Amino acid sequence: MKIFMGGLFEGIVWDSGALSNILMHDNNIELTVSGASSLIGFFYGMHGKNFYKYLKEFIEEKDNPIKPLIDSDLFSSRYQQAITLLKLGTSGLELKNQTTFSKYLDSHFGTLTIEKLKHRVDFEVFDIKTGNFFLLNRKTRISQVLLSELSILPYYRYTELSDMFLIPSSYICLSPYNLSPDGLIISYEAGGSVSRAMNAAEILLKISYARTRELFRIISKDIELITCESPLEDPLDSVAFYDGMKTCQKYMEGKLEL
Amino acid sequence: MINALALGSGGVKGIAHIALISEIVRKRNIKFDIVTGCSAGSVVGGVYALNPSKNEFLKDFEAIIKKNSLKFIDLSNALSSKVNSFKRLLYSRGIAQNDLVYDILKQIYGKKRFSDCKIKFGVVAFDINSERLVEITEGYLIDAIMASSNVPGAFPPMRLGGMDLVDGGAISEVPVFLAKKLGGEYIIANDINPVILKDTFSDGMDYMNYIDSLKTALITKNELDTANEVYSFYDKVEWYDFDKYFEIYRKAKRVYSRDIT
Numbered sequence: 202m203k204i205f206m207g208g209l210f211e212g213i214v215w216d217s218g219a220l221s222n223i224l225m226h227d228n229n230i231e232l233t234v235s236g237a238s239s240l241i242g243f244f245y246g247m248h249g250k251n252f253y254k255y256l257k258e259f260i261e262e263k264d265n266p267i268k269p270l271i272d273s274d275l276f277s278s279r280y281q282q283a284i285t286l287l288k289l290g291t292s293g294l295e296l297k298n299q300t301t302f303s304k305y306l307d308s309h310f311g312t313l314t315i316e317k318l319k320h321r322v323d324f325e326v327f328d329i330k331t332g333n334f335f336l337l338n339r340k341t342r343i344s345q346v347l348l349s350e351l352s353i354l355p356y357y358r359y360t361e362l363s364d365m366f367l368i369p370s371s372y373i374c375l376s377p378y379n380l381s382p383d384g385l386i387i388s389y390e391a392g393g394s395v396s397r398a399m400n401a402a403e404i405l406l407k408i409s410y411a412r413t414r415e416l417f418r419i420i421s422k423d424i425e426l427i428t429c430e431s432p433l434e435d436p437l438d439s440v441a442f443y444d445g446m447k448t449c450q451k452y453m454e455g456k457l458e459l
Numbered sequence: 460m461i462n463a464l465a466l467g468s469g470g471v472k473g474i475a476h477i478a479l480i481s482e483i484v485r486k487r488n489i490k491f492d493i494v495t496g497c498s499a500g501s502v503v504g505g506v507y508a509l510n511p512s513k514n515e516f517l518k519d520f521e522a523i524i525k526k527n528s529l530k531f532i533d534l535s536n537a538l539s540s541k542v543n544s545f546k547r548l549l550y551s552r553g554i555a556q557n558d559l560v561y562d563i564l565k566q567i568y569g570k571k572r573f574s575d576c577k578i579k580f581g582v583v584a585f586d587i588n589s590e591r592l593v594e595i596t597e598g599y600l601i602d603a604i605m606a607s608s609n610v611p612g613a614f615p616p617m618r619l620g621g622m623d624l625v626d627g628g629a630i631s632e633v634p635v636f637l638a639k640k641l642g643g644e645y646i647i648a649n650d651i652n653p654v655i656l657k658d659t660f661s662d663g664m665d666y667m668n669y670i671d672s673l674k675t676a677l678i679t680k681n682e683l684d685t686a687n688e689v690y691s692f693y694d695k696v697e698w699y700d701f702d703k704y705f706e707i708y709r710k711a712k713r714v715y716s717r718d719i720t
Contacts, residue, residue, distance in 0.1 A: 286545045289663025330658045332673060354667055366658060373674055398587055402548040405612045408629045409667075411590045412674040415630045419681050 203231045203384035205424075206238035207371030209353060210271045211436050212389030213237050213260075217253045218445025219387045219427050224250035226453055233323040233336070233379075236371030237270075239350035243343060246318030253442065266302040270356050271437065282402045285355055294358040299348070302357060306344035315339045315346060324350060325377040328365040334378040375417035385425050389436060389445065391417060392428035427452050463493035463643025464507075465635045465686065466500030467679075468628035469651035470610075470698020473499025475711035477517050479649050479690060480507060482715040484514040493579040493641045495634040497627040499651070499698075501582035501607040505568060505600050508580035517708060523566055524704055530559050531701040538613055538699050553615035560614065561605060568600040575600075579641045582607040583627030583634045587616055592630055594637050610698065628652070632675060635682045648686035650679065653693050690718060 204223065206216055216238060223230065228250065234242030240259070244252035260271065288296055315324065316339040324337045324346050337346055341362075349360040349367040359366040370378045376386050391414070398404040427449055433441050466476045476499070483489055491511060496504030506516055524531070537543060537555045547554040573580055573596055581596040584606035595603040606617045606624035616623035627634065638646045654676040660666040683689045692711050696703050 282549055286548060286664075289667065290545060292662060294660060294663045294666045327673075329670065329673065330656060332654075332656055332676070354670060355663060358666070368670070372670070373677070398552075400549055401551060401553050401612045401615075404552060404587060404616065404625070405548075407587055407590075408585070408611050408625070409671050409674070411585070411587075412630060412671065412678060414590070415678055416674060419678065 202227050202229070203233070203381055205233050205377045205380055205384050205386045206241060206388065207235040207369070207374075207376035208237055208388055208390040209371070210237045210267075211393065213241065213256075213271075214437055214439065214441040215389035215429060215433070215445035216387050217241055217256060218442035218447075219389075219449040220245065220445075221250065221253055221442075222446040222449035222453070223387075231321065231323075233325055233377045234350075235325045235377045236350055236353070236369035238371065239324055239347060239369070240267075242322040242324060243318070243347065246315075246320045246322040249320055264305075266297065266305050267351060269297060270351065270353055282400075286402065289355055295356060297356050299352075299357050299360070302351075303344070303348055306347050310343040310347070313343045315341055315343065325370045325379065326350065326367045327370045327373050327378070328367055329359055330364075330366045334370050334373075336379075373413065373416060374420055375413050376421065378420060380420055380424050382423055385427065386421055387427050387445075387449075388417075389429050389441070391421075391426060392430070393432045393436075461492045461642050461644040462489060463495065463638035463641065463646045464491045464504070465633050465638045465643075465646055465648040466494065466496040466504045467633035467648070467650045467652055468498030468500055468608075468626060470499055471696065471701045471704055472651040472692065472694055472698065472707055473503050474517070474520065474704045474708045475651045475692040475694075475714075476500060476503040476649055477515075477520065478708055478711035479692075479715050479719075481515045481517075482712065482719050483647065486719050491578060493581075493638055493643045495581045495583070495637040495641065496604075496607065497583050497632055497634050498608045498610070500633070500649070501604045501627075502564070502567070504580060504582070505576075505604050508576035508578050509568075509571060509600075511578050519567075520704070523563060524701055526566070527559075527563055528702070530562070531699070534559055535697075535699045535701070539697070548612065551615065553611075554613050557605070557609060557614035557617065560608060561601070564601045564605055564608075568604065571600050573597045573600060573603070581634070581637045581641055583631045583637055584609070584617075584619075584624040585627050585629035585631075586622040586624055587611075588623050592627060593622060593624060594634075594640070596641070613699075628675070630675075630678055631682060632679045633682055633686075635686045639685070646686045647688045648683055648690070650683060650689065650691045651693075653691045655693060655695075690715065
């Protein structure tokens with residue numbers, strides 16, 4: 202089974218639940234990931250069907266620089282919006298320090314490369330210099346993979362790698378871009394919606410996200426999708442994991458309306 | 460064969476649509492049965508749809524731009540001031556008021572309706588509440604064109620028909636699909652906002668805008684791929700640099716004179 206997963210952090214718990222359910226039925230999957238799902242991909246590649254336990258431990262680590270991406274309140278906090286506008290409008294390309302993040306990932310994953318993972322996973326990225334989507338070379342170090350896949354605006358700038366400027370494909374189109382017609386997409390975020398925009402900054406954020414979702418709609422129109430049946434109050438709570446499992450089970454039993 | 464024209468968004472670069480129409484008519488003596496537009500494309504498309512036998516209407520727009528030049532300067536100043544922009548991005552739903560756009564469109568369209576158009580005409584806008592594209596083909600031209608030209612961030616959303624509408628360019632910069640829906644069989648599309656790849660950024664806002672323009676380019680390509688002929692015009696001006704309209708027109712004339720056979 203070919204499985205495609207992308208998105209930002211909102212769906213990471215739910216998507217993990219859905220994938221865990223699939224792995225209970227089918228251990229022979231071909232997984233392509235992008236964005237926050239690259240963490241799911243990495244821990245699946247390392248640990249197989251028990252990946253979520255390790256993913257959870259990693260996310261909950263004290264001082265993990267991905268925390269601001271997970272706990273983002275950019276859409277609800279005017280203070281955060283003001284800081285963002287000031288920082289991005291007057292100087293840097295990012296809100297956080299990518300060098301710190303890079304060092305953290307290096308210390309964690311050392312020289313481990315994609316090809317050394319126990320289970321096959323492909324990581325898709327987007328090069329903003331050429332406008333191309335592609336899978337990372339299997340000799341790429343995991344620390345570089347995750348740095349590129351988590352170069353999520355406005356927190357981190359693009360990642361420079363082999364003369365390319367890389368960001369996750371899923372920032373552009375919610376999932377990997379190069380999907381195959383016989384594949385299955387798992388995406389909690391495909392079913393969600395951004396709340397009402399109260400000011401011009403939120404309107405711009407909302408439109409940017411609407412473009413991502415429109416591109417997703419275009420590339421995924423003939424492909425099966427597992428998404429949430431209704432958005433959850435707290436998609437990062439463990440309830441989301443079981444909801445993902447349950448929804449996926451319905452899909453496996455042919456009971457999910459696609 | 461039912462010929463249709465799909466005109467894209469791009470602010471003042473919309474002047475290039477006038478050059479395109481005049482060149483196509485001059486070289487091919489073609490008659491268009493349908494015109495669709497987004498934002499600046501809707502402004503030019505509306506004028507063309509009301510009087511399609513008039514092939515050259517630069518002078519009409521020139522008069523409007525000259526008459527409102529001070530208002531355009533005010534708008535340009537409001538949009539290019541970072542201090543003002545940041546404050547208004549946070550505390551209002553748009554940096555500037557869209558009264559200016561309304562006043563100008565009123566001078567062009569008055570109380571004319573879609574039913575006054577001599578050929579089929581349609582525009583696209585985007586409803587930020589439902590996150591859906593809205594295709595408008597009836598009612599007062601001024602309302603529809605105003606909604607279609609309502610640049611998000613720059614102006615507050617326009618309330619119409621229970622929706623909060625902004626520029627259709629949010630997800631449909633060149634409305635080829637609408638031209639097909641209206642019956643177009645041979646569609647000529649004009650993209651005046653193509654993305655130019657780059658690798659240097661003046662600041663984080665420039666970087667974010669660039670990434671968004673890459674998304675838009677992919678969405679637009681999906682629509683342009685279904686057109687029969689696609690023309691493209693690039694000029695590195697801000698959409699609100701209305702004082703540059705004549706340079707843009709001359710440059711566009713040269714480009715289309717070369718590209719249209």
